[in-house]
Amino acid sequence: GKVRWQDIAALHSLQEKEGLRAANKLTKGHIQFENRKMNVKLAAQTLSRSVASGLRFAEESNSLMDCSGTIEFCEIIDHLFDVFNSRSPLARGFKHPLNATNWAETKIFLRRARYYLMTICDQSGKRIVEGKRRMGILGFVFNIDS
Incomplete structure (x- = not known):
């Protein structure tokens, strides 16, 4: 799907x-x-899970049209922020620090997220990582690789 800033702005306007x-x-x-x-x-x-949930709700209630691409993007970025900022041993899910028990699941997610980020294209079909605005995406990819 398409990731559109207009979806987030439309959710704000609706709210x-x-x-x-x-x-x-x-x-x-x-x-x-x-x-x-x-x-x-x-x-x-x-770009949080709560915004993705709000978009999903608005889409399901027919208040907004197809925003599945924006929802997926927000969820992936939110999970990446959680993995990168994980430190509390009491946290659950992706917010829990990496260890032997959650490494396999996290590794699968990180591979999927890296592929997703490396293949995102702009409106003309050119991959973002090959354009002028690549640094944000590359920052996430470098963190994933680390």
Whole structure:
């Protein structure tokens, strides 16, 4: 599917119009981020599992059209943030630090995520890692490889 920023902006607009949030932290600051491009916390909140869940709910309730590509992208990026920032031994799932018991599952996910990131294409069909805006994707790939 297609990953579109418009899907996230549409979810924010829908939440503003309805006066409710779909259990996410999306605000106007997340949508109009131009002055805060380097804010990782903002990016993590925008590309999170809760935003993916909100998009899925809006899609299923016919409030938004097909956003499956955006949902998948948000879920993968959220899982990657969880793996990269894992440290608490009490955490569950991808937030749990790497160890012998969860390494196999995490390795499968990391391989899948790496392939996904390396094959994402822009609107013209050119892979992102071959374009001018490749550094964000390559940063994730280098972390995966590490």
